[in-house]
Amino acid sequence: MDFPFGQTVTRERRKLIDNPYDPTSPTQGSWDDPDTITVYDAFVASSSSAAVPSATRTQVVTQKSLYCPPATDIVDGDRVKSGSHTYTVDAVPEADVSPFTGWAPPMEVPLVEVSG
Known part of the structure; x- marks a missing residue:
């Protein structure tokens, strides 16, 4: 896979911390100090946006797809930073x-961003 004009994004994952209620089963920490890796040769593709109004506010839910090398360490629940978006x-x-x-094509990673 080669994107001649690909971009670099950052993958964030919460670190595992000791679980005070069950020492044999660690739990996820906060987003204040996540583990990060840099993903090169990636591409964030537009998908869709939808405004979700309620009586007190309006949310905008944006869905995108990240295309990256197939061996990239990304799992459900991680965050991806691309430019000013998380x-x-x-x-x-x-x-x-x-x-x-x-042969392995680029891995597609479904992303969502909620604002509002």
């Missing part, structure tokens, strides 16, 4: 591999 990975990313050739 997206949440809202589904399990899949990296398919051809059973005939071993």
Whole structure:
């Protein structure tokens, strides 16, 4: 995979911390000090936006897709920063591999951003 004009994004993941209620099962920490990796040769593609009004506010839900190398360490619940936007990975990313050739296309990672 090669995007001649690809971009660089940052993947954030909350660190695991000790669970005071069950020491054998760690829990996720805060977003204040996440583990980060830089993802090169990526592409954030537009998908859709929808305004969700209620009696007290209006939310805008924007869905996008991140295309990145198939071996990228991204899982459901991670955050992806691209420019001034911060997206949440809202589904399990899949990296398919051809059973005939071993070729792997770019991995598509579903993203969502909620504002308002």
